[in-house]
Amino acid sequence: MKQFEVNFDGLVGPTHNYAGLSFGNVASLNNANANSSPKQAAKQGLAKMKALSDMGMMQGVLAPQERPDIAALRRLGFSGSDATVLENAAKQSREIFLACCSASSMWTANAATVSPSADTSDGKVHFTPANLTNKYHRSLEPEVTGRILKATFADEKYFAHHQHLPDNEHFGDEGAANHTRLCSEYGRAGVEVFVYGRHAFNPSMPAPKKYPARQTLEACQAVARLHGLSDENVVYMQQNPDVIDQGVFHNDVIAVGNQNVLFYHQQAFHNTDAGLAEIRSKFGEEELHFVEVPTSEVSVNDAVKSYLFNTQIITLPSGDMTIIAPTECQDNPAVKTYLDKLVTLSTPIKSVNYFDVKQSMRNGGGPACLRLRVAMTEQELAAVNGATLINDAQFERLNAWVDKHYRDVLSEDDLRDPNLLIESRTALDELTQLLELGSVYPFQRV
The missing domain is CATH 3.75.10.20 (Succinylarginine dihydrolase)
Known part of the structure; x- marks a missing residue:
């Protein structure tokens, strides 16, 4: 199949x-x-x-x-x-x-969280529109987003649609921008990685001080329940509060995954080693690539300015992976040098394609957004x-x-x-x- x-x-x-x-x-x-x-x-x-x-x-x-x-x-x-x-x-x-x-x-990375049928208990593809409560202009979207998703994925035999989470910041949900899925093949069960910025019901836990943490752990857990995901196939990782305060408002500005590759900045996560160890344990024995970009090669500032991680990693029909990057990555010397090196390393990523999406970039959204x-x-x-x-x-x-x-x-x-x-x-x-x-x-x- x-x-x-x-x-x-x-x-x-x-x-x-x-x-x-x-x-x-x-x-x-x-x-x-x-x-x-x-x-x-x-x-x-x-x-x-x-x-x-x-x-x-x-x-x-x-x-x-x-x-x-x-x-x-x-x-x-x-x-x-x-x-x-x-x-x-x-x-x-x-x-x-x-x-x-x-x-x-x-x-539309913020439109919804999607879980494929290989991961869900009822064998359907599940959609939960994001409530986007942190920003008023985005909180206006969920109802119509839900209608558009239902009109696009209408067959109830294959697709299940949920109402967005309660309109309250305790369940602040930003959708797929804080969610990625790792798998050996798209049609096989994978590991769904939910990244959150704060604990809503435990404010004593680490949190950013300058900019808001838009995604809560409680929202991630609720979406996983709605989608019928097994605890054995879910990992919750906290975004590093310090990088949120440097302008990394979503996880997809500092990390991106595709199949068996997780591409992330050295400062992306809180308690990185524990989170990666859990991913590896739940992923199984198949080959898994953690591609960490050191701060010494690309600063957080350069990553944010170029949107190095707000790129798409896609698997081509040939089986090789390529990065779909904004031209801002090509124009940033540190980022371009890193990407030129990346395609020579022993990872599935073999090429980079640059695209002009400046109208989106100027408003804070790259190809992955x-x-x-x-x-x-x-x-x-x-x-x-x-x-x-x-x-x-x-x-x-x-x-x-x-x-x-x-x-x-x-x-x-x-x-x-x-x-x-x-x-x-x-x-x-x-x-x-x-x-x-x-x-x-x-x-x-x-």
């Missing part, structure tokens, strides 16, 4: 902008208030999806959220016509207004909504859709333009038809 790991990338939404909303995310804060290019951002993302498809990978796409989020603004007391709601929110509460315009759902990984069997893949999978024809249709509906340049003042709301809803209504999603957006369900 064939097995696949399919990357479902988030399609950048029409309101892609730089509002600097993500405290703890250095790139997001550094580029606050700059003009953005939604069209360029969406096309950069589509180009990466098409390139991976051309490499022989199975590649999917997840739809963006409806923004500006008029329903959220009305819930907060802004009333009148849609145009009046936008104008009053922008005048009276700029921060709330900008949060409700965010296109952050493009980073842009994708949700779903390991599936051949039968499960056949049950996926085929319109959400990238091929030559669908790539051309989506590119044409972006050209038709997206603006070249967007400033903060443009976000209050009622015409942008109309443009966005028109675009998303057409997209749900292209992707055969049905009515997933609030404006379609009135």
Whole structure:
């Protein structure tokens, strides 16, 4: 039986902008208030999806959220016509207004946690949308994310969907950005590694002091229970509080795994040796590669600036692994030197491919942020909504859709333009038809 790991990338939404909303995310804060290019951002993302498809990978796409989020603004007391709601929110509460315009759902590594059927007690692929409680603009996403996931993975014979965890920071859950899976083959039982930043119910345990720890241990444990995972196949590791305070807001900014490779920075984890020993014990006797990047070769600062670890490691049809990296890695001397050396070492990683995703990078998200990984069997893949999978024809249709509906340049003042709301809803209504999603957006369900 064939097995696949399919990357479902988030399609950048029409309101892609730089509002600097993500405290703890250095790139997001550094580029606050700059003009953005939604069209360029969406096309950069589509180009990466098409390139991976051309490499022989199975590649999917997840739809963006409806923004500006008029329903959220009305819930907060802004009333009148849609145009009046936008104008009053922008005048009276700029921060709330900008949060409700965010296109952050493009980073689908935060969309959900996914456990493949080989790991779960009922033999189904399980999805739990992340609640993203730490940031208001992201906490608006889970309900619609759940609808999009259900429309993409609809067959109940193969797929199980859970409600997101309670909207409380005790169960702060950031999805796959703090979760990775190690396995010998995608279709065989693996070890699911959940990385947390703090203990919610035991504040005396280590925690960062400057920036928030967004993921709790209790959230990780709850998702593992919901997915029916065995204790023998789960490892919980704490992220190093010191690196969170250096701008490592998610684990996928400091570590990434694929099959039998865990690629991580020397300072990534708290109690590293104990965690790695548990992974090795639960992984079994098959070959396992721990690839540690020393601080002496790549500093945490260089890792964050280049997003060395917010890269994708994928297994090509040949069996070799390659790294999908942003061009910022190529431009950073220390990181480029390390990657040039890495491909000569005795690991499965044999090459690096660099991609321009600058529109995403400037808002604090690299290639790994842009994708949700779903390991599936051949039968499960056949049950996926085929319109959400990238091929030559669908790539051309989506590119044409972006050209038709997206603006070249967007400033903060443009976000209050009622015409942008109309443009966005028109675009998303057409997209749900292209992707055969049905009515997933609030404006379609009135």
